[in-house]
Amino acid sequence: MEKLQQLYEGKAKKVFATSDPELVIVDYKDDATAGDGAKKGTIRGKGVVNNKLSNALMQKLEKQGVPTHFVQELSDRETLVKKVEIVPLEVIIRNVAAGSFTKRLGVPEGTVLKCTTLEFSYKNDELHDPLINHYHALAMGLATQEEIDTISRYAFQVNELLKSILLEVGIRLIDFKLEFGRLPDGTIVLADEISPDTCRFWDAKTGAHLDKDLFRRDLGGEEDAYQEVMKRLLG
Numbered sequence: 001m002e003k004l005q006q007l008y009e010g011k012a013k014k015v016f017a018t019s020d021p022e023l024v025i026v027d028y029k030d031d032a033t034a035g036d037g038a039k040k041g042t043i044r045g046k047g048v049v050n051n052k053l054s055n056a057l058m059q060k061l062e063k064q065g066v067p068t069h070f071v072q073e074l075s076d077r078e079t080l081v082k083k084v085e086i087v088p089l090e091v092i093i094r095n096v097a098a099g100s101f102t103k104r105l106g107v108p109e110g111t112v113l114k115c116t117t118l119e120f121s122y123k124n125d126e127l128h129d130p131l132i133n134h135y136h137a138l139a140m141g142l143a144t145q146e147e148i149d150t151i152s153r154y155a156f157q158v159n160e161l162l163k164s165i166l167l168e169v170g171i172r173l174i175d176f177k178l179e180f181g182r183l184p185d186g187t188i189v190l191a192d193e194i195s196p197d198t199c200r201f202w203d204a205k206t207g208a209h210l211d212k213d214l215f216r217r218d219l220g221g222e223e224d225a226y227q228e229v230m231k232r233l234l235g
C-alpha cells in the first residue's frame with residue numbers, strides 16, 4: 001500500500017492517505033511534547049517503539065474481542081490502519097493516582113484507587129482538552145449515549161487485558177488514555193495508539209517510571225525506558 005498525500009501532521013504522528021479511501025497510513029515520529037506543548041523535544045527511537053508496541057498490543061486486544069483500527073505494520077514507523085472519524089474524547093482510565101488526578105484532587109501519587117476510574121476530556125487543543133462528564137459529551141453532540149456506553153465498556157475491558165499483559169513482564173499499569181473512532185458504518189473501534197506516550201507504566205519491583213513522565217518531568221533516561229518496555233513486551 002502506497003503513501004499518498006499527507007492528511008494531517010500531529011505532535012507525534014503523521015497521517016497519509018492511500019489509494020483505498022477507507023485506509024490511512026500512520027507514521028510515528030520521535031517528536032515529544034509535554035505541558036500542553038510548552039515543552040518540545042525528541043525521544044530518540046520513540047517512533048519505532050510506539051509503532052511496534054501499539055500494534056502488538058492492539059493485535060492482542062483484537063484477539064480478545066476489542067475491535068481496533070489496526071490493519072498491517074508496514075515498516076518500523078509506519079502502519080496501515082482503518083480510517084476512522086475520531087470521537088473527540090480522550091478516554092482516561094486510572095488504577096492508581098498520578099498526574100492531573102493528583103494535582104486536581106490532592107490524592108498522593110501512587111495511591112491505589114478504591115475502584116478504577118474513567119474520565120473524558122474534550123479533545124480540543126485550543127481549549128486544552130478540558131475535563132468533561134458524559135452529559136457534556138451528549139449535550140455537545142460529541143457522541144451518542146450508545147457510543148459512550150460502548151466506548152466505556154471497551155475502555156474497562158482494555159484496562160483488564162493490558163494490566164495482565166503488562167504484569168507478566170513486571171510492569172504496573174497506572175493510567176492511560178484511549179481514543180476511539182467510527183468506521184463508515186458507524187462501528188466504534190479503538191484507534192490512535194497505546195504506548196509509553198499515552199500510558200503510565202511503573203516498574204513493578206522498583207516503581208521506576210517507564211514512560212513519558214521521564215521526559216515531562218525532566219527526569220532523564222526516557223530513551224532507555226522506551227527500549228526497555230519494548231524489550232520486555234516484544235522480546
Ligand code: ADP
Nearest residue numbers: 010011012013015069081082083084086191192
Ligand atoms: P495530536 O493530534 O494530538 O497531535 P498525533 O500526533 O498522535 O496527535 O496525531 C495523530 C492524529 O491521528 C490524532 O489526531 C488522532 O486522533 C488521529 N488518528 C488516530 N488514529 C486514526 C485513524 N485510524 N483514522 C484517522 N485518524 C486517526
Ligand code: UDP
Nearest residue numbers: 092098099100101175176177197198199200
Ligand atoms: N494522556 C495522554 N494524552 C493527553 C493527556 C493524558 O496520553 O493529552 C495520558 C497520560 O499519558 C496518562 C493518562 O493519560 O497516562 C492520564 O494523564 P493525566 O490526566 O494525569 O495528565 P497529565 O496532566 O499528567 O498529562
